[in-house]
Amino acid sequence: QEQLVESGGGLVQAGGSLRLSCAASGRSFSTNAMGWFRQAPGKEREFVAAISWNAGRTLYADSVKGRFTISRDNVERTVYLQMNSLKPEDTAVYYCAVDGRPYTSPVGHAESYTYWGQGTQVTVSS
Numbered sequence: 001q002e003q004l005v006e007s008g009g010g011l012v013q014a015g016g017s018l019r020l021s022c023a024a025s026g027r028s029f030s031t032n033a034m035g036w037f038r039q040a041p042g043k044e045r046e047f048v049a050a051i052s053w054n055a056g057r058t059l060y061a062d063s064v065k066g067r068f069t070i071s072r073d074n075v076e077r078t079v080y081l082q083m084n085s086l087k088p089e090d091t092a093v094y095y096c097a098v099d100g101r102p103y104t105s106p107v108g109h110a111e112s113y114t115y116w117g118q119g120t121q122v123t124v125s126s
Contacts, residue, residue: 003117013124025077048081097117
C-alpha cells in the first residue's frame with residue numbers, strides 16, 4: 001500500500017529554518033511529480049511547491065519563492081522542502097502529495113494529486 005510520511009516539522013523562531021522530508025513507501029513514485037501543500041487553522045489548503053518527476057522543473061507559490069526550495073531523491077524515494085527565513089504566516093500543517101499522472105510538469109492545483117501524507121506541523125513564533 002502506498003504511503004507518504006512527512007517529518008521535520010517543529011517550532012522555530014521567525015527567521016529560522018526547517019527541512020521537511022516526505023518518504024514514500026509501497027511503490028516508487030519516480031515517474032510522478034510531487035508537491036507540498038499547507039493548511040493553516042481556519043484557512044483552506046494552499047499550494048507551496050512542486051517538482052517534476054526528474055527534478056528538472058520546479059514550481060513555487062509566490063509567498064515562498066526565494067525562501068523555500070523543493071528537491072527530491074528518487075533513489076531514497078524522498079522529497080524535501082528546505083524552508084529558510086521562516087515567517088509566522090508560514091505556520092501550518094504541511095502535506096506532501098504525489099501527482100497521479102506520470103511524466104508531467106509540476107502543477108499547483110490539488111486536484112491533480114492522488115496520494116497524500118498525514119502532514120507535519122510547522123509553527124513559527126514571532
